[in-house]
Amino acid sequence: MSGKSCVNSAKGHERPLLITLGEPAGIGPDCVIRAFALQGEAFRNAIIVAPPAWLEGRARLLGLSLNIRVHNKPRACYQTGALNVWNPVAEPEENVLAGRPSVETAKTVVACIREAAMSCLRGEARAMVTGPIEKAVLREAGFSFPGHTEFLASLAGDPPFAMMLASKQLRVALLTTHLALREVPQALNIEHAVRTICVVARDLKRRFSLTSPKLALCALNPHGGEQGHFGPEERTILTPAVDQARKQGINIEGPLPADTLFSPFMRKRFDAIVCCYHDQGLIPLKALSFGEAVNITLGLPFVRTSVDHGTALDRVGSPDVNPNSLLAALAMARCMTMGENRWEN
Structure with missing residues (x-):
């Protein structure tokens, strides 16, 4: 198989990359916070699509400090030192209990995924990276798709x-x-x-x-x-x-x-x-x-990458949660959207 490291010869893109947390009661927020602490540069011109309180609450559970910069729409954000967050949901933020998904938060999860995808379809964002969802609770909330893939394809007009x-x-x-x-x-x-x-x-x-x-x-x-x-x-x-x-x-x-x-x-x-x-x-x-x-x-008419793991509800807050798949998904999305790239061994 041809190698996977991306060598970029293009300047940075103005459109941001969007990241959805997936199930907020799972390790999606842990992975974002730990990845940002390890490699803050990986989040340059990237925006988390979620209620800020979901990240703030998880950071407290992890005992980590977290600076958040709130945006009211997708926009270029090259400043460092803070995690960029956009909350597209107007309803009050639901409380998240670590390890315990709820139908109420599931509805917000779906709304965040939908808005991130629609931003990509409108050309406001360059790609989206998705965290793991808890399919059982999404079905309870009325989500009728087998998973992310089928939902995003439906939003895009059902392309092959x-x-x-x-x-x-x-x-x-x-x-x-x-x-x-x-x-x-x-x-x-x-x-x-x-x-x-x-x-x-x-x-x-x-x-x-x-x-x-x-x-x-x-x-x-x-x-x-x-x-x-x-x-x-x-x-x-x-x-x-x-x-x-x-x-x-x-x-x-x-x-x-x-x-x-x-x-x-x-x-x-x-x-x-x-x-x-x-x-x-x-x-x-x-x-x-x-x-x-x-x-x-x-x-799809836009790039979508995701982590290769599930929600791991029983490991929320654990110090051994590994964010490497999220970092790999971020890097892959950037490479796939570059105007000029090549993949090397």
Whole structure:
């Protein structure tokens, strides 16, 4: 896989980068505060989209001092020494109990995500970085989407999109996302597979400056289906999808057996691996890069990156909360939005 360090040759952008906390009762606020304490420069021209009280309360719990600069709209903010915050919600700020999500705060979480995305769509912000959400409480609050990815795609007019996770060692994209394993075979089809492959190939060119990305498609069944003996999906869906993608000029191989595709030798051959279901891609990625990988939504008209971890409600306030994935997501978003960039080993 091509490397991931960004070398920027462009001047700083005026439009800010927006950061949403995700679930405020989880470690999202911890990660922002600890990341800012470790690398304040990473937050230059970045704005947290949240009620300031959510950050102030968590800083007190952590025993850390925190200077906040409040904005009434997204704007360039290159001053250092304070965390920039924009609260787009007019309602009174709800109290947040660490480790205890509530329906009331969930509604504000959704509103902050929506406003950040709309700011990107209006061209007021250059990208958004999202913290982890607590999906169960969001559903209780009336949120009808499986996750961030589908919600943002809906706000953007439902363009073809794909979920990709990336680290220094590996990039994986998914044909299906948050779905029960038993439902995966029925969810796979040629049209969707080709569409996802095309989105991945296009955005690797557009966002990662890879002129001719090399992709692999992972088989669904053991040993690639063993000529249909272990399942028909490779013959009836995945191979035809690869054939159609190749006809569109995409450099892709597969379907290839999952048990060898993630070996060091095979990983070096490809810029991204397209996987059939969630854990097929995320298990190898997190085994290699847990805490340092980045979740990316491809296909949107703006850049969106996210951390690779959950809300960790039981670890709120813990001194061992690691903000590295947030810092990686910030760095990735900046690189993906630069007018001129290149990715090096």
